[in-house]
Amino acid sequence: MSVTDREARAIVRKAVKRIPEGENISEINIMPLMDIMTILLVAVISMVAASASAKVTKDTVPPVSQTQEELPKDAVSLTVSRTGIIVDDAPILSLSKQRLVPSEELEGKANNSRYIPKLGKVLGAVRGARIAKLQSEGKEIPKIHELWVFADKGTPYQTLLKVLYSARHKDAGYRRFRLIVIQNK
Numbered sequence: 001m002s003v004t005d006r007e008a009r010a011i012v013r014k015a016v017k018r019i020p021e022g023e024n025i026s027e028i029n030i031m032p033l034m035d036i037m038t039i040l041l042v043a044v045i046s047m048v049a050a051s052a053s054a055k056v057t058k059d060t061v062p063p064v065s066q067t068q069e070e071l072p073k074d075a076v077s078l079t080v081s082r083t084g085i086i087v088d089d090a091p092i093l094s095l096s097k098q099r100l101v102p103s104e105e106l107e108g109k110a111n112n113s114r115y116i117p118k119l120g121k122v123l124g125a126v127r128g129a130r131i132a133k134l135q136s137e138g139k140e141i142p143k144i145h146e147l148w149v150f151a152d153k154g155t156p157y158q159t160l161l162k163v164l165y166s167a168r169h170k171d172a173g174y175r176r177f178r179l180i181v182i183q184n185k
Contacts, residue, residue, distance in 0.1 A: 075178070076126050080151040080163055085119060092122050100159060114165040123147070123172035147174040 003011075079086040085093040093100065093116070100116065127145055134141050147167050151160055167174045 075146040075148050076123070076130065076174075077148040077150060078123070078163065078167065080149070080155050080160065082152055082154075085163065087119075087122055087126055090122075092119055095159070100162065114162050115169055116162055116166040117171070119163065119166045120169045120171035123167055123174065127173050144175045145173060146176040146178065148178050148180050150180045 077088055080095075082095065084091050084095050130145075131141055149160075149164070149167075151163075164177060166172060167177065
């Protein structure tokens with residue numbers, strides 16, 4: 001079955017007539033725009049609520065949890081109390097109103113506003129001592145070093161962020177953190 005040129009042109013003309021050239025937009029569909037705006041609104045509200053939850057309180061009690069998980073035995077403990085930062089029962093830095101004292105915070109600091117050099121060096125020395133102790137005892141050295149962080153539930157977010165950043169810095173070398181809370185029974 002062959003088609004002549006004339007028949008082919010007729011078929012093409014019919015097909016072209018069926019397809020509209022261009023449609024005028026008479027209304028705008030704003031439903032996708034409303035969906036995006038709703039998602040952005042929820043994200044902004046959650047960020048504002050998270051920043052508002054870092055209030056300083058007079059309680060020195062950590063937050064409450066219902067976890068049943070056992071804690072590892074050889075992790076380093078770091079405590080952020082109302083008066084200072086303590087690593088394995090040794091005071092390292094002092095705090096004023098649960099914030100770092102500016103002279104200790106800036107001591108030896110380079111261009112990084114989150115890193116606390118004194119804390120990073122002490123944590124690195126503690127980690128090195130733990131590795132040497134494990135090697136002398138012939139025990140296996142963990143691939144990822146763990147740090148327990150005990151913090152008052154009123155500790156400002158910025159202070160906790162600086163402590164965790166300093167612990168993760170190359171001077172300290174910690175990569176796993178456990179935020180310790182009181183168990184709710």
